[in-house]
Amino acid sequence: MTKQQANWSPYDNNGGSCVAIAGADYCVIAADTRMSTGYNILTRDYSKITKLADKCVMASSGFQADVKALQKLLAARHLIYQHQHNKQMGCPAMAQLLSNTLYYKRFFPYYSFNVLGGLDNEGKGCVYTYDAVGSYERVGYSSQGSGSTLIMPFLDNQLKSPSPLLLPVQDAITPLSESEAVDLVKTVFASATERDIYTGDKLEIVVLNAEGIQREFMDLRKD
Amino acid sequence: MFRNQYDTDVTTWSPAGRLFQVEYAMEAVKQGSAAIGLRSKTHVILACVNKASSELSSHQKKIFKVDDHIGVAIAGLTADGRVLSRYMRNECINYNFTYESPLPVGRLVVQLADKAQVCTQRSWKRPYGVGLLVAGLDESGAHLYYNCPSGNYFEYQAFAIGSRSQAAKTYLERRFENFMGSSREDLIKDALISVRETLQGEKLKSSICTVAVVGVGEAFHILDQETVQQLIDSFELVREDEPPAPEAGDAVADQSEASAPVAEEGAAPMDI
Numbered sequence: 001m002t003k004q005q006a007n008w009s010p011y012d013n014n015g016g017s018c019v020a021i022a023g024a025d026y027c028v029i030a031a032d033t034r035m036s037t038g039y040n041i042l043t044r045d046y047s048k049i050t051k052l053a054d055k056c057v058m059a060s061s062g063f064q065a066d067v068k069a070l071q072k073l074l075a076a077r078h079l080i081y082q083h084q085h086n087k088q089m090g091c092p093a094m095a096q097l098l099s100n101t102l103y104y105k106r107f108f109p110y111y112s113f114n115v116l117g118g119l120d121n122e123g124k125g126c127v128y129t130y131d132a133v134g135s136y137e138r139v140g141y142s143s144q145g146s147g148s149t150l151i152m153p154f155l156d157n158q159l160k161s162p163s164p165l166l167l168p169v170q171d172a173i174t175p176l177s178e179s180e181a182v183d184l185v186k187t188v189f190a191s192a193t194e195r196d197i198y199t200g201d202k203l204e205i206v207v208l209n210a211e212g213i214q215r216e217f218m219d220l221r222k223d
Numbered sequence: 224m225f226r227n228q229y230d231t232d233v234t235t236w237s238p239a240g241r242l243f244q245v246e247y248a249m250e251a252v253k254q255g256s257a258a259i260g261l262r263s264k265t266h267v268i269l270a271c272v273n274k275a276s277s278e279l280s281s282h283q284k285k286i287f288k289v290d291d292h293i294g295v296a297i298a299g300l301t302a303d304g305r306v307l308s309r310y311m312r313n314e315c316i317n318y319n320f321t322y323e324s325p326l327p328v329g330r331l332v333v334q335l336a337d338k339a340q341v342c343t344q345r346s347w348k349r350p351y352g353v354g355l356l357v358a359g360l361d362e363s364g365a366h367l368y369y370n371c372p373s374g375n376y377f378e379y380q381a382f383a384i385g386s387r388s389q390a391a392k393t394y395l396e397r398r399f400e401n402f403m404g405s406s407r408e409d410l411i412k413d414a415l416i417s418v419r420e421t422l423q424g425e426k427l428k429s430s431i432c433t434v435a436v437v438g439v440g441e442a443f444h445i446l447d448q449e450t451v452q453q454l455i456d457s458f459e460l461v462r463e464d465e466p467p468a469p470e471a472g473d474a475v476a477d478q479s480e481a482s483a484p485v486a487e488e489g490a491a492p493m494d495i
Contacts, residue, residue, distance in 0.1 A: 076316045083288070083312050 011063050011111045012037055015198030016048055017147030018059035019185055020117035021159070022125030022140050026178045026209040029117035030185045031059040031145075032193070032220060034201040044201035044222065051213065053078055056091040056118035057206050058098070061145030062132070063111035070110050073101060091118035095128040095136060102134030109133050113144040118208055125208075137164075147192035147199040154188055178207060186218055193220045234346045244350060245343050248372035251352035255298035257388050257421040258285060260356040261381035261395065261414055262367040263405045266438035267358035269296040270414040272385070272421060273431050286435045286445055290315040292325050293359035294435050294443040298385035299372075300352035307335065307351060328359025332368040332376045340374030354384045358437050365438065383417060391417040407438060412458050415451075427455055 018031040035046040049059045050071045058074075060067040077097060081089050089097070095116050102110055109132045116128040116136075129142035141159050143151040159176070176184065185205060193200045203218040229235050230243035237243060256274035260267065273282035283301045287308040288294050295311065297304030314334060318326035335355065342348045350372040357368040369384065370376045381399045383391035394417050402410065414434060419427040429452035437443035446454075 072320055076320050079316050080312070083309075 010108075011066075013062060013111070013146075014042070014064040015146045016061040017143060017145035017151060017189070017192055017196065017199045018048060018061050018113070018115045019143040019151060019155070019188060020059060020115045020127040020129075020141065021155075021176070021181045021185065022117065022127040023176060023178055023181055025119075025123055025125065026181070026207060027057075027117040027119060027125035027127065028178070028181045028185055028205065028207050029057045029059050029115070030189065030203060030205040031061065032147075032189060032199045032201060032203055034199065035064060036198050039197075041201075047204055049204055049206050051206075052094050052116075053089045053091070053118070055208065056089065056094045056116065057208055057213070058114055058116050059144075060112045060114045062113045066110040067112045070098075070101065070112050070114075074098065077101070090121050091116065091126050091128075092120055092138075094118070095126075095138070098128075098130065099134040099136045102130065102132065106133050113148075115142050115144050117206075119210075123210060143188075145199075147189075147196040150192045150195055151188050154191065155184075158184060178209065182207065182216075189218075189220060232346060233343055233349060242343060245373045248350035248352050249354075252299040252354035252372065252384055253386060253388075255301070255353070255385045256285070257383060257385035257391060257418070258296040258298040258354075258356050259381075259383040259388070259391050259395075259414055259417045259421075260296060260358055260367045260369075260379065261399070261402055261410055261417070262358070262365045262379075263402050263407075263410055264364050266407045266410055266436060266441070267294075267360075267365045267367050268410045268414040269294060269356060269358050269435045270418050271296050271298070271433050272418060273433055286433050287312075288435075288443050288445070289331075289357075289359075290319075290325060291442040292361075292437065293328050293331065293357065294437055295358070296356040296435070298354050298356075298388075303351045304353040304355065307338075307353065307355060310338065311335065311357075325361075327361040328357060328366050328368070329361060331359070332357050332370055335370050336374050336376040339370065339372055342372075343374055356382060356384060358435075358443070360437060360439060381413075381417075383421070385421075387421040387423060390420040390423065394420045407436070407441075411436070411454055415455060415458065428452065429455060 015036040016032050016034055020029045029049060031048040033045050033047060035042045048061055049057060051057050052074050078089055098116060111132060114130040118126060120126045126138055127142055128136050128138050130136045141155050182205060189203045200220045201222055203220050205216050207214045227243055229237035233244035256272045258271040260269050269286055271285045275282040286296045289311045295308055311331060314331060315326045339351055342350045352372060355370040359366055367379050368376050369379055369382050380402055381395040398413060418432045429448045433445060434451050435445040
């Protein structure tokens, strides 16, 4: 008697890659806009990036239905927070909330690979990276999604973030300027697009700094 | 109101067909400090008097933002009001989550009224001791509702609740026919005058009143104290029953126009 196998899966992977880089007083969050299923493209123009709070932006790849549900939940929780505290949630607070929300569904997870970017309470850039069930860490830069295996080693090479195992503890912050960080992101996605079939079409870049939020787009290879 | 033998339980009718506990709950609303609401086609203004229990303490919060398009002012047991505001906020958030659109204020007040009614028909509960003036926007424009502890609700052009609200209501009754076409600024001025009527002689200043606005294209927000004081200053000099309706936002003209602070019909001419 062989074990019963499921004849369908509640999950699907819509592909795509996300990246975030923290600077001294800015944060860059980027993701491609291709949404796929299997070997097909569903749309070339789908945003994986959402603003959760004034100083907090999230990019998520994976199963976009779960991503959408997660975004809606966090937005509702943020509203409640604002009613109770009369102010917006800061990035570290949102980071913890996201972790708790993901772990809440530990036994039927959100198939969502998230990267949270924003400004911390001192105005410095911060990036938090997650797995599907809420394990998270503050880092200087991170990538998630189908292209992350191609992107991450390159970011490691360029950004030389000190190991958290080393003592004395060093800041997880990138000494790049904002425009250098944006250029790096563009380069990294252009490279990932070459070899990852699920990454391409268009790149959406969001920059968070003291002036607010700016958004820009860049074309990527469509094949 | 005298003691009755049928007023112990909310679930006991009197021989005359009244529920005394519910009526007593409405009395609690009259004991609270005044709250006033008025609306035009496009805007709703809520104003309330801030009564602090002592000089040392801060005043209680009586106006709550429920959603971008809905706000509420309360009078009576403010603790009950706080709890109901939290309920309203939750309802708006849940509706928005499910339908990705704002909860129509008409639906919200019905839900509130049904919630209040439950407390009039359970022996282990008591009615909410708070009256709510709900200001909100929906597709058909601006609306003002009053929800009372009995579970009834009504839509109003303008209304006042709480202590000494009759003075405000008298003023509003005289002026309400013009409100539908009023500008935002005129509405706020009328609201402040209504608040002044309830103060019965006490000087109107921004520290004792709170004003909130919601309108088409304008999310619900409470005006800050400086703005309120400026608005008070721009009309306070005209100390008569029927201040001349000024041009919208023409604060400078008001101040120079009303140079003689005497209760007379028609302000002193602008003579420089």
